[in-house]
Amino acid sequence: QKEVEQNSGPLSVPEGAIASLNCTYSDRGSQSFFWYRQYSGKSPELIMFIYSNGDKEDGRFTAQLNKASQYVSLLIRDSQPSDSATYLCASKGGFQKLVFGTGTRLLVSP
Amino acid sequence: DGGITQSPKYLFRKEGQNVTLSCEQNLNHDAMYWYRQDPGQGLRLIYYSQIVNDFQKGDIAEGYSVSREKKESFPLTVTSAQKNPTAFYLCASTKQGADGYTFGSGTRLTVV
Numbered sequence: 001q002k003e004v005e006q007n008s009g010p011l012s013v014p015e016g017a018i019a020s021l022n023c024t025y026s027d028r029g030s031q032s033f034f035w036y037r038q039y040s041g042k043s044p045e046l047i048m049f050i051y052s053n054g055d056k057e058d059g060r061f062t063a064q065l066n067k068a069s070q071y072v073s074l075l076i077r078d079s080q081p082s083d084s085a086t087y088l089c090a091s092k093g094g095f096q097k098l099v100f101g102t103g104t105r106l107l108v109s110p
Numbered sequence: 111d112g113g114i115t116q117s118p119k120y121l122f123r124k125e126g127q128n129v130t131l132s133c134e135q136n137l138n139h140d141a142m143y144w145y146r147q148d149p150g151q152g153l154r155l156i157y158y159s160q161i162v163n164d165f166q167k168g169d170i171a172e173g174y175s176v177s178r179e180k181k182e183s184f185p186l187t188v189t190s191a192q193k194n195p196t197a198f199y200l201c202a203s204t205k206q207g208a209d210g211y212t213f214g215s216g217t218r219l220t221v222v
Contacts, residue, residue: 008150034210043200043213044153088152095160096141096204097168098211102152 006089006101014109019076021104023089030091033065035074038086079108112137116201116214122222131186131217133201140205142184147198159184196221
């Protein structure tokens with residue numbers, strides 16, 4: 001069973017701090033990885049995707065991938081209360097299927 | 111505007127009843143997917159379809175059925191054989207080579 005694992009949290013950070021969200025995956029054949037943000041009762045929305053080892057930055061978000069360690073992370077700089085949500089990590093398998101982790105709940109306190 | 115439309119937003123099912131969740135997209139995407147999300151859980155794949163008139167079972171297909179008669183439409187039927195159907199159902203689509211999925215707004219199904 002190909003799996004993506006995340007700590008369910010909640011991860012609590014103060015406003016303005018860096019939030020670090022982590023994810024590990026079991027399928028060494030996975031080539032691409034995605035971070036989705038999901039607000040309570042809403043559908044997931046794509047935040048970042050990453051294919052290559054290293055860092056990828058987009059505004060306040062940085063995705064990091066280490067294929068040797070099968071590890072993906074998402075850093076959120078200058079965290080805002082509006083960032084409070086559940087963050088889902090996903091890997092892409094065959095037939096473009098995404099395998100999702102259970103998500104990490106992030107709480108940013110003012 | 112292009113997107114995925116799921117309906118209804120809320121659905122109530124009586125014991126022993128079949129219900130159908132609608133998913134329509136106007137993005138010209140070939141692939142469509144149905145996921146189920148339980149409280150505090152991730153998304154689990156029910157069925158997916160890469161092309162019209164073809165679909166495959168996902169990880170939790172028992173008690174569900176789908177059809178793909180049109181590229182734009184991928185309805186999901188929750189049958190009476192699904193013993194615990196209360197969940198949030200998400201439809202998604204993508205095209206070859208795309209970065210991630212486009213999700214619909216979801217249908218929340220409750221058994222009464």
